[in-house]
Amino acid sequence: MSAYIGVDIGGTNIVCGLLDDQLNLLRKTKKPTGASNGADYVLRLIASMIDELLEREKLTRVDVAAVGMGNPGFVDPVRGVSLSSANLKWENVPVSDLLGGLLGGIPVFIDNDVRMYTYGEAARGAGRGYDHVMGVTLGTGIAAAMVGRGELYYGSGFLAGELGHVPLEGENALCGCGMRGCLETIASATGIARIARERLEQGEASVLQQWFPGDGRKDVTAADVSRAYDEGDALAVDVLRFVGRHLARGLAWAITLWSPDVVVIGGGAANAGERLLAPMREALMPLILPMYRGVAIKLAEMNDDAGVVGSAAFAKARAGA
Numbered sequence: 001m002s003a004y005i006g007v008d009i010g011g012t013n014i015v016c017g018l019l020d021d022q023l024n025l026l027r028k029t030k031k032p033t034g035a036s037n038g039a040d041y042v043l044r045l046i047a048s049m050i051d052e053l054l055e056r057e058k059l060t061r062v063d064v065a066a067v068g069m070g071n072p073g074f075v076d077p078v079r080g081v082s083l084s085s086a087n088l089k090w091e092n093v094p095v096s097d098l099l100g101g102l103l104g105g106i107p108v109f110i111d112n113d114v115r116m117y118t119y120g121e122a123a124r125g126a127g128r129g130y131d132h133v134m135g136v137t138l139g140t141g142i143a144a145a146m147v148g149r150g151e152l153y154y155g156s157g158f159l160a161g162e163l164g165h166v167p168l169e170g171e172n173a174l175c176g177c178g179m180r181g182c183l184e185t186i187a188s189a190t191g192i193a194r195i196a197r198e199r200l201e202q203g204e205a206s207v208l209q210q211w212f213p214g215d216g217r218k219d220v221t222a223a224d225v226s227r228a229y230d231e232g233d234a235l236a237v238d239v240l241r242f243v244g245r246h247l248a249r250g251l252a253w254a255i256t257l258w259s260p261d262v263v264v265i266g267g268g269a270a271n272a273g274e275r276l277l278a279p280m281r282e283a284l285m286p287l288i289l290p291m292y293r294g295v296a297i298k299l300a301e302m303n304d305d306a307g308v309v310g311s312a313a314f315a316k317a318r319a320g321a
C-alpha cells in the first residue's frame with residue numbers, strides 16, 4: 001500500500017501518525033521531544049517512532065510514499081531545512097536530508113507547524129469545503145497561515161503569517177522576539193495567564209485569589225482563567241474580554257489582507273472557546289469593512305491531529321501523488 005507519515009514536532013512532544021493513501025489516520029504515537037539532547041537525537045527518535053508505527057500495522061518502509069513534518073519556527077520548505085527554532089534550539093538543521101537518510105531514502109517534506117495545522121484543517125477539518133482558509137493558532141504565541149484553493153501562501157523568505165509580532169500602542173510587555181507590546185503578549189494562552197496574574201498581584205478580587213493563595217498565583221494558566229469565567233468571576237470575564245478585543249484587532253488586519261472565507265482558530269488558548277470568541281466577534285465586526293463581515297469564524301475541529309494529518313497531506317501533495 002501507499003502510506004504516508006505525518007509528524008508534528010513541538011518543544012514538548014512529538015506526535016507521529018500513519019495514514020493510508022486517502023489520508024485516513026490509522027494509528028499515532030506520542031513521545032517527549034527531549035530537545036535538549038540535540039537535533040540528531042530527536043531525528044533518530046522520530047525515525048524509531050515511524051518504524052514502530054509501521055511494525056504495528058504490519059507494514060515496512062517500502063510502503064511509505066512520503067513523510068511530512070510540521071516544525072515550530074522558521075522553515076525553508078523547498079530545501080527542507082529548519083532555519084531556526086527557539087523551541088527546539090535548532091539552527092539550520094537539514095531535516096529532510098537527515099531524516100530521509102535515517103529512513104533509507106523515503107522523501108521527507110517539512111514546513112512550519114502553523115502552516116501544516118492550517119493545511120490539515122483546510123483539507124479535513126473546520127476549513128473543509130471553503131476555498132480560502134486562514135488558520136490561526138493561539139498557544140504560547142499567535143501565528144497565522146493561509147491556504148487558497150489548496151495552496152499555501154508563503155511570502156518572501158517563507159515568512160508570511162507572523163501575526164503575533166506587531167507591537168500595539170500602549171502595550172509594554174516584553175515579547176519572546178525581543179520587541180515590546182507585541183500582539184502575542186496579549187492574544188495568546190501566555191498572554192491570558194500573564195494579564196490575569198498581574199491583576200491578581202495588584203490585589204483585584206477574584207475566585208483565583210482563593211484557588212491560588214499567596215505566591216500560588218504565579219501558576220495561574222489560561223485554562224484556570226476559563227474555569228474562573230465559568231464561576232462568573234468578574235476578573236476572568238474582563239481578562240477574556242480584553243484579550244478578545246486585541247485578538248479582534250489582529251484578525252481585522254489579517255482578514256482585510258487575505259480575505260478568507262473562514263478563519264479557523266486552534267491552539268491551546270482556543271480551548272477558551274466562546275468565552276474568548278464572543279467578545280472577539282463583537283469587537284471584530286466594527287473593525288472590518290462590511291464586505292468582509294460574512295467571514296465564518298470557527299474553532300479547529302482536529303485538535304492534536306491537524307498537524308499530523310496536514311503534514312501527511314502536504315507530503316502527499318509535494319510528492320506529486
Ligand SMILES: [Zn+2]
Pocket residue numbers: 164165166175176177178179182184
Ligand atoms: Zn514579538
